[in-house]
Amino acid sequence: MSAVDAGEPAEADPRRHVSDYFRLERWELAGEDGGDRPTSVAGRTPVDPHQRGPGGGLRTGGLLTNLDSLGGFTSGLSVLPQWIVTTSLMATVSELAHIGPLRMRADVLRRGRNSVVTSLGVVDEGAGDRHVAAATMSCAVLDPGAMVLHFDRPFHQAMPEASPDPVRPDEFFCIEPGEGPVTRLRLEDRLRNPWGILHGGAVAMLADEAACRAAVAAAPAGFGPNGVAASDVVLHYLRPVKAGPVEARCEVLGRRAGRTTVRVAIHDVGSDDRVVTVGSVAVLAV
Amino acid sequence: MTFLGYPPAEHLLGDLGMAAEITSETTARVRTRATPQIASADGGVRAGVLATLVDVVGGAIAARVLRPDWMATADLALEVVGPVPGPWVEARGSLLRRGRTTLVVEALVVGVDEDGNDLVVDGRAPDPVAWASMTFAVLPTQDASSGGRPSPELPTRWAFSGGGLDLPVLEALPVTVLDGPAGRLSIPARPYLHNSFGAVQGGVVALLAEAAGAEALGAAQGRDASDMVVTDLQIAYLALAKVGPIVSSARVLATGTDGRAGAVVELHDAGAGHRLTTVVNVTAVPAEHFDPTVV
Numbered sequence: 001m002s003a004v005d006a007g008e009p010a011e012a013d014p015r016r017h018v019s020d021y022f023r024l025e026r027w028e029l030a031g032e033d034g035g036d037r038p039t040s041v042a043g044r045t046p047v048d049p050h051q052r053g054p055g056g057g058l059r060t061g062g063l064l065t066n067l068d069s070l071g072g073f074t075s076g077l078s079v080l081p082q083w084i085v086t087t088s089l090m091a092t093v094s095e096l097a098h099i100g101p102l103r104m105r106a107d108v109l110r111r112g113r114n115s116v117v118t119s120l121g122v123v124d125e126g127a128g129d130r131h132v133a134a135a136t137m138s139c140a141v142l143d144p145g146a147m148v149l150h151f152d153r154p155f156h157q158a159m160p161e162a163s164p165d166p167v168r169p170d171e172f173f174c175i176e177p178g179e180g181p182v183t184r185l186r187l188e189d190r191l192r193n194p195w196g197i198l199h200g201g202a203v204a205m206l207a208d209e210a211a212c213r214a215a216v217a218a219a220p221a222g223f224g225p226n227g228v229a230a231s232d233v234v235l236h237y238l239r240p241v242k243a244g245p246v247e248a249r250c251e252v253l254g255r256r257a258g259r260t261t262v263r264v265a266i267h268d269v270g271s272d273d274r275v276v277t278v279g280s281v282a283v284l285a286v
Numbered sequence: 287m288t289f290l291g292y293p294p295a296e297h298l299l300g301d302l303g304m305a306a307e308i309t310s311e312t313t314a315r316v317r318t319r320a321t322p323q324i325a326s327a328d329g330g331v332r333a334g335v336l337a338t339l340v341d342v343v344g345g346a347i348a349a350r351v352l353r354p355d356w357m358a359t360a361d362l363a364l365e366v367v368g369p370v371p372g373p374w375v376e377a378r379g380s381l382l383r384r385g386r387t388t389l390v391v392e393a394l395v396v397g398v399d400e401d402g403n404d405l406v407v408d409g410r411a412p413d414p415v416a417w418a419s420m421t422f423a424v425l426p427t428q429d430a431s432s433g434g435r436p437s438p439e440l441p442t443r444w445a446f447s448g449g450g451l452d453l454p455v456l457e458a459l460p461v462t463v464l465d466g467p468a469g470r471l472s473i474p475a476r477p478y479l480h481n482s483f484g485a486v487q488g489g490v491v492a493l494l495a496e497a498a499g500a501e502a503l504g505a506a507q508g509r510d511a512s513d514m515v516v517t518d519l520q521i522a523y524l525a526l527a528k529v530g531p532i533v534s535s536a537r538v539l540a541t542g543t544d545g546r547a548g549a550v551v552e553l554h555d556a557g558a559g560h561r562l563t564t565v566v567n568v569t570a571v572p573a574e575h576f577d578p579t580v581v
Contacts, residue, residue: 110524232569238383
């Protein structure tokens with residue numbers, strides 16, 4: 001289960017750190033029925049230099065974090081007064097070299113009693129609104145309990161200011177340095193979502209980093225001389241991450257024509273090492 | 287032989303000759319012969335057929351784990367690793383999680399020999415063919431009346447037998463290309479393609495999306511669809527496709543420098559008010575991209 005980002009003002013909820021790190025602006029689009037159950041929310045992220053990956057654009061884990069935040073928020077708004085947790089995220093990034101900013105749009109496709117399905121599209125405003133990525137996410141509907149979910153409508157959250165002290169994504173997400181098939185993340189409180197569990201975007205960033213390291217470690221010398229980057233990613237959030245540390249264990253399934261397929265299993269080591277997320281990542285030499 | 291009376295005598299799954307086996311309470315395997323009728327441009331099995339295979343193996347596991355409840359596929363993702371090295375291709379599925387409302391299954395697809403044994407090529411096991419994952423929505427028994435409620439006695443081994451395919455699988459559906467560059471293709475919702483709900487089977491939906499993506503992505507690159515190899519399918523099943531015809535459309539994403547490109551394919555049930563039934567992210571590359579000298 002991944003993040004919900006309730007969108008509270010930053011000064012009221014320091015747990016908005018993850019979406020603020022990418023300076024994600026969000027605004028609600030008018031619903032078809034004009035009611036208070038919106039089906040579409042837009043977002044924009046500037047792609048700051050320290051967040052770019054070897055592909056030249058926003059690294060895929062960062063893009064997935066933004067999609068998880070935007071799609072989760074959109075899905076949550078659509079089921080108020082209930083809320084959601086992400087259960088699966090399927091994304092394809094067809095262009096890795098973005099100019100930026102990237103503009104995203106989330107549209108609720110199906111809203112059922114137990115689940116919400118949302119589609120997401122990404123265009124590169126700096127490249128003439130070129131379509132660079134698409135994703136579909138599924139969320140489970142849940143009772144928010146005592147959590148207060150109040151938003152001024154129509155919702156708008158301005159783009160946060162740039163940090164005077166930028167840190168790279170792996171450092172921000174507390175991903176420990178290393179190489180090989182196992183990559184570890186320290187679970188610090190600022191990476192938790194309003195439910196107190198690890199933000200789904202952090203899980204995606206860990207999967208990206210771990211799969212890229214595993215692909216490089218398993219490759220012959222000379223593979224990806226300019227680096228590697230994730231493109232197609234599928235993640236099933238099976239259980240919430242509560243304790244940490246979090247470990248991504250990768251299995252390289254095969255490599256063909258510059259593309260490596262990696263199965264990623266993420267474990268919450270402090271919760272009896274249980275499997276929390278399983279997915280696959282396609283890693284490209286760039 | 288059928289699984290609880292499914293599929294009918296004349297059915298795509300029978301013509302694909304799939305054979306299934308429950309290997310434990312939470313695992314199963316399903317295989318089909320890799321024939322020219324289901325081959326893609328690189329000589330491997332089409333991604334849409336692989337998706338059909340894993341949908342069947344996932345459904346077999348889900349039916350056993352959930353009994354007496356039933357299920358419907360909510361999403362399916364398939365990533366092709368490489369072409370099939372053997373005469374048969376086999377999906378080996380295992381349960382990842384069983385929740386109150388959903389069930390998640392993963393499947394590894396491998397090549398096997400005539401006896402179902404793992405292949406050995408140059409002294410080692412070849413790379414798998416594909417990895418897949420699926421989410422099933424749990425349908426409590428009282429809601430499952432249209433789905434063919436399973437009996438407590440589920441078979442542990444069965445085979446779908448038919449006359450076999452004597453023409454390419456897309457022609458057997460049949461797929462009609464209405465507007466290739468727009469990814470507008472169509473299939474009828476006929477019993478030959480039905481699932482246990484009387485709607486178009488999830489694997490057939492994958493085949494249509496694969497074909498639509500290849501048409502649109504090929505046209506965007508000035509290529510024929512038959513020159514494109516689909517490597518990834520990410521499918522969200524939103525509603526049953528029951529009336530037909532089922533018509534696709536595609537939006538092409540940016541194309542990478544190596545010709546790798548993506549498209550978002552939508553399927554609508556034209557006979558049901560043009561209802562959106564499925565959204566699929568499709569990734570494809572030109573077949574020439576698979577130069578064996580490239581690592």
